[in-house]
Amino acid sequence: MIRPDAPVLLEIRDLHACVEDQPILKGVNLTIRAGEIHAVMGRNGSGKSTLSKVLAGHPAYTVTGGSVLYNGGNLLELEPEQRSRTGLFLGFQYPVEIPGVSNLEFLRVATNARRGQRGDEELDTFAFEDLVRERLALVQMDPAFLERSVNEGFSGGEKKRNEILQMALLEPLVAILDETDSGLDIDALRVVAAGVNQLSDPDNATLLITHYQRLLDLITPDHVHVMAAGRILRSGGKELALELERSGYDWVDEQLAAPQGQQGRQPLEVG
Amino acid sequence: MLAAPAGTAVAAAPGSAALAWLAELAGTPLPSRRQEDWRFTDLSPLAAIPAGIATGSSGPSADPWAELSLPAGVSRLAAGDPRLGSALAASDCEQHWPVLLNAGARPALLALQVEGDGGSLELPLPAAAAGGLVAWRLLLVLEPGARLELLLAPAPASAEPQLLSLLSEVVLGEDARLQLGCLALGKGHACLLDHLVVRQAAGSELLATTVTSGWALARHEPRIVQEQGAARTRLRGLQRVDGRQLADTHSAVRFDGPDGRLDQVHKAVADGAGRSVFNGGVQVPRAAQRTDAAQMSRNLLLSDRARIDTKPELEIVADDVKCAHGATVSQLQSEELFYLRSRGIDSATAARLLQRAFCQEVLQELPAAARRHDPIAALLGTT
Numbered sequence: 001m002i003r004p005d006a007p008v009l010l011e012i013r014d015l016h017a018c019v020e021d022q023p024i025l026k027g028v029n030l031t032i033r034a035g036e037i038h039a040v041m042g043r044n045g046s047g048k049s050t051l052s053k054v055l056a057g058h059p060a061y062t063v064t065g066g067s068v069l070y071n072g073g074n075l076l077e078l079e080p081e082q083r084s085r086t087g088l089f090l091g092f093q094y095p096v097e098i099p100g101v102s103n104l105e106f107l108r109v110a111t112n113a114r115r116g117q118r119g120d121e122e123l124d125t126f127a128f129e130d131l132v133r134e135r136l137a138l139v140q141m142d143p144a145f146l147e148r149s150v151n152e153g154f155s156g157g158e159k160k161r162n163e164i165l166q167m168a169l170l171e172p173l174v175a176i177l178d179e180t181d182s183g184l185d186i187d188a189l190r191v192v193a194a195g196v197n198q199l200s201d202p203d204n205a206t207l208l209i210t211h212y213q214r215l216l217d218l219i220t221p222d223h224v225h226v227m228a229a230g231r232i233l234r235s236g237g238k239e240l241a242l243e244l245e246r247s248g249y250d251w252v253d254e255q256l257a258a259p260q261g262q263q264g265r266q267p268l269e270v271g
Numbered sequence: 272m273l274a275a276p277a278g279t280a281v282a283a284a285p286g287s288a289a290l291a292w293l294a295e296l297a298g299t300p301l302p303s304r305r306q307e308d309w310r311f312t313d314l315s316p317l318a319a320i321p322a323g324i325a326t327g328s329s330g331p332s333a334d335p336w337a338e339l340s341l342p343a344g345v346s347r348l349a350a351g352d353p354r355l356g357s358a359l360a361a362s363d364c365e366q367h368w369p370v371l372l373n374a375g376a377r378p379a380l381l382a383l384q385v386e387g388d389g390g391s392l393e394l395p396l397p398a399a400a401a402g403g404l405v406a407w408r409l410l411l412v413l414e415p416g417a418r419l420e421l422l423l424a425p426a427p428a429s430a431e432p433q434l435l436s437l438l439s440e441v442v443l444g445e446d447a448r449l450q451l452g453c454l455a456l457g458k459g460h461a462c463l464l465d466h467l468v469v470r471q472a473a474g475s476e477l478l479a480t481t482v483t484s485g486w487a488l489a490r491h492e493p494r495i496v497q498e499q500g501a502a503r504t505r506l507r508g509l510q511r512v513d514g515r516q517l518a519d520t521h522s523a524v525r526f527d528g529p530d531g532r533l534d535q536v537h538k539a540v541a542d543g544a545g546r547s548v549f550n551g552g553v554q555v556p557r558a559a560q561r562t563d564a565a566q567m568s569r570n571l572l573l574s575d576r577a578r579i580d581t582k583p584e585l586e587i588v589a590d591d592v593k594c595a596h597g598a599t600v601s602q603l604q605s606e607e608l609f610y611l612r613s614r615g616i617d618s619a620t621a622a623r624l625l626q627r628a629f630c631q632e633v634l635q636e637l638p639a640a641a642r643r644h645d646p647i648a649a650l651l652g653t654t
Binding site: 056057058059060079080081083084085090092095096098099100101106109110113114117149150166170 | 616627628
């Protein structure tokens with residue numbers, strides 16, 4: 001849903017970041033308003049996942065330039081836990097297994113951290129069980145997974161459902177879903193996409209990071225961006241994703257090989 | 272094995288005046304760090320302990336277990352039972368210093384026999400508040416086919432300097448099964464010497480879990496002998512050190528016959544300037560063909576001032592055996608920490624959750640009676 005007058009939730013300006021002194025992001029610009037669904041596409045190594053990790057505050061990445069305004073404040077000065085509590089959510093491409101930590105307790109502690117920030121009262125074990133069972137239905141997840149250790153021994157699809165369950169509990173303002181579609185069969189993909197669609201509303205925003213059109217058949221993006229070499233090379237509407245599906249990324253190489261002057265141009269609108 | 276920052280001060284060397292009374296009681300000098308078994312174990316915290324044997328452990332006239340009610344199937348043995356001392360002899364440690372010290376302190380003795388199903392029992396180990404040395408000696412005989420779940424929870428009555436000495440002898444008859452838990456939660460300047468010797472007959476099963484935390488100095492020596500092989504031994508250990516604490520586990524398992532099994536996991540968490548020592552001896556002589564033994568040492572190093580020494584010591588002579596061992600030393604995994612933080616959990620809480628998970632694997636193997644002591648809160652502080 002595009003509303004030009006909707007408040008800006010996330011404004012990324014000329015963001016540069018590196019990992020172990022290796023520059024990965026080289027000037028990312030992206031503005032996300034309430035109610036919008038954005039998709040960032042691009043080849044492996046284009047910087048998509050780095051962008052998501054930098055936004056979530058992963059300590060292995062160092063921001064070397066630029067700024068990120070989140071809901072009116074400076075995102076980059078917040079600790080990862082503060083980002084989460086204030087409503088930024090990262091759905092992991094590879095959700096981490098934590099043996100010995102109960103999934104149910106993990107979900108409850110995380111939910112209460114977010115609720116505390118919003119001034120809501122903390123949920124005790126019983127109240128939380130009611131909430132989590134209601135939200136489980138959204139991702140059609142077997143309640144047995146609550147009793148297990150966080151992500152331990154979960155299949156790829158179960159891990160991603162668990163991510164969307166966390167999103168449903170944390171009710172984020174901006175959700176970044178990093179290749180949530182990878183490793184999912186079509187049924188699991190439908191469940192995950194339906195969950196994301198149900199959680200989208202005019203007051204929040206979603207940033208999908210994906211390789212494939214097939215997720216975008218189920219979640220219709222308002223904006224599609226193509227990332228290459230650490231920058232957003234091109235932006236457009238949902239048609240851009242379809243065009244990429246048809247013509248691939250070869251034009252990216254051509255554009256990257258073009259003289260410096262052309263690289264700085266405004267992103268092309270397609271369709 | 273890890274190198275550690277040097278420069279920890281030593282308060283007193285073994286043989287100094289403050290320790291002379293302990294040498295006298297044991298009838299032999301304290302072990303020196305030149306002895307391989309004591310190389311990493313600084314005994315100087317013992318120097319703070321006031322000389323003298325505390326009341327509550329001074330022989331038959333003051334039986335601390337006079338009021339103890341025993342479950343059906345468990346009865347007292349006479350103090351002169353011929354099996355007293357037999358497990359010590361079988362495991363070649365009659366002359367070990369902690370054993371000699373225990374004997375010299377004239378410990379309170381409790382000798383128990385189990386026939387059939389003994390159910391579950393927690394044995395109180397009453398310590399004196401005054402400090403000094405408290406010694407207990409146990410003999411536990413499980414007759415063939417008998418079963419027992421037993422919890423020992425040695426604990427100081429105060430944070431004053433004191434030394435608790437516990438010597439437990441266990442004889443497991445054929446097909447007997449013992450689940451033994453030792454939950455040793457210390458505090459302040461208290462020190463603990465815990466010596467366990469077990470003779471296992473064929474078909475018997477031993478599950479021994481030791482959890483230790485909070486002692487200025489704790490030394491645990493579980494020594495198991497499978498006398499005919501063909502028995503099962505499952506050992507679990509967890510030790511946590513912080514501040515300037517030291518915890519040391521020297522385990523020894525010997526197979527004197529074929530087809531024996533060992534499954535051993537020892538875990539340590541070292542924080543502050545704490546030191547953790549693990550030495551895991553496994554002896555598989557020629558007679559012990561088809562032995563299946565696995566030993567794992569997992570260690571969590573939480574501070575750059577803490578030190579962990581871990582060493583498997585496998586002596587394998589038999590040629591048809593399966594013996595695996597391994598050791599890991601790691602810090603909290605950064606990806607796990609980040610995942611928790613990305614869900615709004617602050618780094619201190621996240622670290623505590625991960626530590627708790629690390630410890631839980633061993634804690635859950637303690638007998639159910641251990642829950643009353645809330646071991647996780649004692650180990651990590653309340654969450």
